[in-house]
Amino acid sequence: MIDPSYKIVLVDDHTLFRNGLRILLNTINTYQVTGEAANGQEFLELLDQIMPDIVLLDIDMPVMDGITAAKRAMEKYPDLKIITLSMYGEEDYYYKMVDAGVKGFLLKNSDMNEVKSAIETVLAGGNYFSSELLQTLVNSLRSSSRNREPQYGLSEREIEILILICQGLSNQEIADQLYISKRTVDKHRANILEKSECKNTAQLVMYAIKNQLVEI
Known part of the structure; x- marks a missing residue:
């Protein structure tokens, strides 16, 4: 409220x-x-x-x-x-x-x-x-990054979770959708932040777009 x-x-x-x-x-x-x-x-x-x-x-x-x-x-x-x-x-x-x-x-x-x-x-x-x-x-970004191979170093599961983060889902909602624990999602999210050198969700969204990991 x-x-x-x-x-x-x-x-x-x-x-x-x-x-x-x-x-x-x-x-x-x-x-x-x-x-x-x-x-x-x-x-x-x-x-x-x-x-x-x-x-x-x-x-x-x-x-x-x-x-x-x-x-x-x-x-x-x-x-x-x-x-x-x-x-x-x-x-x-x-x-x-x-x-x-x-x-x-x-x-x-x-x-x-x-x-x-x-x-x-x-x-x-x-x-x-x-x-x-x-x-x-x-x-x-698509125009400027054409013909350039994205470099992101994330696992398939981390990319999957990153895409769901960009869709606005909470850690609990991601856990429910992927049938895993919230604690596991928390750990993946921390790893994604560290690998991408992002500080928050806003930066993660930008990172995902820049590396062509999401379709808006």
């Missing part, structure tokens, strides 16, 4: 976009926009005054971009939950944002149902990727 006191901070250099998103979010009684910033520097200064439950963060901004801001914010507040607001053509930045520790990606043309779904997923501890954005990323 989503706590009605959850606070949201909006970070985007377009005032009209922020105003519109704030109005829409504030109509949902479980959320409250408690702060806004027009660039990464303002956002970092705002964090020292307001600690939000979730941040919607633009990538391309003046003064300080979203990548730098996300890295600095996560270094200071490792538990901060950030969802990136993205536009088409910004695929080159996705890996950097994942490395910075963001928990989700939304296209700016997403409807409110998807925005709400992303916020709820991330607040619950998950990672969210816009399906439309992922498809764009997959197409880009």
